[in-house]
Amino acid sequence: MSDESNSFWKNVVDFPANVRKSIFRNPLPSSDRGRAATSFSNLFLHIQPVRVSRQALRPTYTMGLGLISFFLFVILTGTGVLLMFYYVPSTTQAYGRMLDLRSSVAFGVILRNMHRWAAHAMVAVVFLHMCRVFFTGSYKPPREFNWLIGVALFLLTLLSSFTGYLLPWDQLAFWAITVGTSIAGYAPFIGKALKFMLLGDATVGQEALLRFYVLHVVVLPLVLTLFVAVHFWRIRKDGGLAKAEEPEAQPVIEVAPVPEPAPAMAASTSAAPARRFSLQGLVRGPFVKVDKIDPDTVFSWPNLLIAELFVLLLTIAGVMLVSILFNAPLEQPVNVMHPPNPAKAPWYFLGLQEQVSYSAFWGGIGVPGIELLLLVLLPFFDRGKAGIGRWFARERLLANSIFLLFVIVNVILIVIGTFFRGANWQFVSPF
Numbered sequence: 055m056s057d058e059s060n061s062f063w064k065n066v067v068d069f070p071a072n073v074r075k076s077i078f079r080n081p082l083p084s085s086d087r088g089r090a091a092t093s094f095s096n097l098f099l100h101i102q103p104v105r106v107s108r109q110a111l112r113p114t115y116t117m118g119l120g121l122i123s124f125f126l127f128v129i130l131t132g133t134g135v136l137l138m139f140y141y142v143p144s145t146t147q148a149y150g151r152m153l154d155l156r157s158s159v160a161f162g163v164i165l166r167n168m169h170r171w172a173a174h175a176m177v178a179v180v181f182l183h184m185c186r187v188f189f190t191g192s193y194k195p196p197r198e199f200n201w202l203i204g205v206a207l208f209l210l211t212l213l214s215s216f217t218g219y220l221l222p223w224d225q226l227a228f229w230a231i232t233v234g235t236s237i238a239g240y241a242p243f244i245g246k247a248l249k250f251m252l253l254g255d256a257t258v259g260q261e262a263l264l265r266f267y268v269l270h271v272v273v274l275p276l277v278l279t280l281f282v283a284v285h286f287w288r289i290r291k292d293g294g295l296a297k298a299e300e301p302e303a304q305p306v307i308e309v310a311p312v313p314e315p316a317p318a319m320a321a322s323t324s325a326a327p328a329r330r331f332s333l334q335g336l337v338r339g340p341f342v343k344v345d346k347i348d349p350d351t352v353f354s355w356p357n358l359l360i361a362e363l364f365v366l367l368l369t370i371a372g373v374m375l376v377s378i379l380f381n382a383p384l385e386q387p388v389n390v391m392h393p394p395n396p397a398k399a400p401w402y403f404l405g406l407q408e409q410v411s412y413s414a415f416w417g418g419i420g421v422p423g424i425e426l427l428l429l430v431l432l433p434f435f436d437r438g439k440a441g442i443g444r445w446f447a448r449e450r451l452l453a454n455s456i457f458l459l460f461v462i463v464n465v466i467l468i469v470i471g472t473f474f475r476g477a478n479w480q481f482v483s484p485f
């Protein structure tokens with residue numbers, strides 16, 4: 055007897071549909087049930103909730119800054135892996151490889167430009183994302199831990215960019231890292247050891263290049279990936295993005311009543327309590343209850359997906375456009391006898407360098423250390439519910455003003471360090 059479902063011609067005809075079904079278990083959804091099933095059964099989509107609040111989708115609320123940070127990281131990983139096919143972390147070869155990228159590698163210039171500009175953009179966008187989280191009060195309970203993960207992500211982003219800065223082995227790279235690592239050397243007690251550990255030597259040379267390379271291409275991307283994964287997972291577990299007028303956070307474990315057992319069963323388990331813990335009691339945040347769908351939410355498929363794809367396209371287009379218009383800098387090869395005057399750290403450390411010019415210890419270690427400590431302690435000391443999920447809420451006037459002052463001072467210091475400092479770190483006019 056022939057097996058209907060295994061007839062050769064039928065399999066030929068059904069081939070495209072069967073391949074599709076083997077990858078995507080559900081057809082394109084046309085019902086609410088289908089939309090939920092699609093989110094559940096796709097590896098990439100199941101990270102997201104089945105339904106998402108309308109507020110989280112509003113472009114003016116998040117400005118997509120967290121997503122842009124993530125997509126920049128993805129672009130950096132992709133272009134970085136391609137660059138690894140050409141780059142050699144050797145003081146005698148690195149600079150030549152940079153020149154090769156310009157002259158003899160197909161799309162080499164655009165590849166390097168994309169990597170460089172995306173790295174600068176990531177530092178700026180991650181910082182802006184941190185500001186958005188602060189100004190909307192989204193670090194408050196239950197999101198304290200995710201704020202801490204965020205602070206770690208910010209430091210990891212700075213370190214990733216800093217370690218990459220040395221790799222072209224040109225004058226800009228060499229002297230920026232020389233200045234940057236000497237700031238680390240000002241740390242009390244551990245400064246000298248820290249600097250030596252980073253450089254593997256007393257000065258920036260082959261050992262430093264190798265260490266920065268390994269940190270840049272293996273260690274930091276791995277740690278960043280892990281922290282980003284925890285960051286995203288926590289967003290889900292904390293009940294999605296913070297919303298205006300959010301109900302009180304539910305207790306971590308609540309008792310969810312379950313139906314009374316049937317009489318026959320009840321007899322055999324008469325000692326069992328009438329109420330039990332259910333899995334729902336362990337999950338905080340929106341989960342779909344029958345007949346109790348929050349009208350302020352919409353299905354993630356396709357609403358969130360479309361928004362995410364739009365942000366992805368915008369990020370790629372932005373990075374490509376800048377990379378077509380502007381070339382990443384490449385100065386003369388390293389000359390240890392001829393430091394530029396002034397030698398400047400990368401722009402995001404120029405605020406630090408400016409502070410160091412007033413006091414090596416306080417500018418390089420004391421003040422940034424205190425700022426970092428305040429960022430870490432913040433969500434454990436500012437716990438009031440008022441003003442969460444709204445930009446510049448009146449109730450948070452004091453906290454927002456202090457943070458704004460911190461942002462403005464740091465931006466001004468960076469602008470001074472970038473444009474107003476000339477030979478011997480003297481004030482000059484950029485005009």
Ligand code: HEM
Pocket residue numbers: 116117118119120121123124127180181183184187192193197200201202203204205207208211282285289294295296
């Ligand atoms: C590699 C760096 C980072 C990536 C890829 C990232 C990604 C994201 C994404 C995609 C979201 C949800 C959408 C959005 O808010 O735009 C988010 C939310 C959040 N992020 Fe980040 N983030 C990063 C760094 C940071 C930093 C530096 C902080 C703070 C110090 C932070 C704290 C938070 C918090 C508390 C939330 C939840 C906000 C809310 O509930 O409204 N993140 N992040």
